[in-house]
Amino acid sequence: MPVLAIVQFPLRLTGRRMLAPSVAHLTFSRDDGQPLDFIPGQFIQVHFQYADGTPTKRSYSLATIHDHALGPGDAVEIAVSYVPGGAATALFENLAEGGTVQASGPFGRFCLMPNDANRRYLLIGTGTGVTPYRAMLPLLEKAIAERGIEVVLLFGARSPAELLYGDEFRAFARRNPGFRFVPCFSRELPEAGSPQAHADVRSGYVQQFLAEFAPDAGGDIAYLCGNPNMVDACFEALKDAGLPVPRIRREKYVSSK
Incomplete structure (x- = not known):
């Protein structure tokens, strides 16, 4: 051909x-x-x-x-x-x-599927790996309104200065109670009293907090995007939690010069 x-x-x-x-x-x-x-x-x-x-x-x-x-x-x-x-x-x-x-x-096929029948999306990203989730916001808002789903965005950054689109995700969470934004900072936490210092801030790497959200094999679909080590660690953790591989959608970002 x-x-x-x-x-x-x-x-x-x-x-x-x-x-x-x-x-x-x-x-x-x-x-x-x-x-x-x-x-x-x-x-x-x-x-x-x-x-x-x-x-x-x-x-x-x-x-x-x-x-x-x-x-x-x-x-x-x-x-x-x-x-x-x-x-x-x-x-x-x-x-x-x-x-x-x-x-x-x-x-690419790292997309929300129109026939998804899940109860929750677990969106996990680091660095610029969060950009596809920004693009998905209108579709997620529609799914929250029409299907009553929940969405958790676990986003890893080294410091508040590197939390890409953080203001937009926080604003989206305020408008949509079904959306939970969980920034995970590996090196530096936000200053007390700043807009970034809300209750869902975590200190550490995203893969450390995945178990806290009790991945559910029957109701969750997970998306992993960003650092390859994070993607691999979360993929194994989600499989150990019972999620079938087709319900774990991944895209690795490899830094190229």
Whole structure:
């Protein structure tokens, strides 16, 4: 069978803001007049070349919050970790507003499934691995309203400064009692009295607190995204709790320069 070529399209940078000291939230628009029809949880690939001309690519989960297909001109959002000396870091740091990159996609099946009949979602992430969960918020809000499900988001970060989209997740939890946001800080806790210092803050790694939420083989579907060591540890813990492998959906983020 012939191998189909991956279709690339241009993305034009329309905005940039820092989420953390080494993580940027980048906003693009598709620059060829075509829509980007994606399912929350999917990713795109950005194509570029090393200094010697060798082609390469990097994958980024779409962070865009939406409940419809993205039309021409709609925002396409990703979170990018800046790695010292990284080729992709140099690409994005040197990309001026209005500049373009080539992308392809969307790809991936790390998505909420329309036929899910669970009672609870356990969403577990570290670092930029939380971006697909941001994109899922409208679908989760709908599932909470229509099916009465519960959602727990266990999110691991080293410090409050690195808690990506933390304000948005806290605001979503206030609007939706079925959604519980549990930030886990491995190095530094929020200051007492700060907005980040709420009752569900934990000190340690996300995998340390999974058992606290009593994973249920009959009612839970779990999503794991981020650091490979975290993903592997939580995967084994969830299997030990009885969750069938098809109810544990995972995506590992491997840091690439």
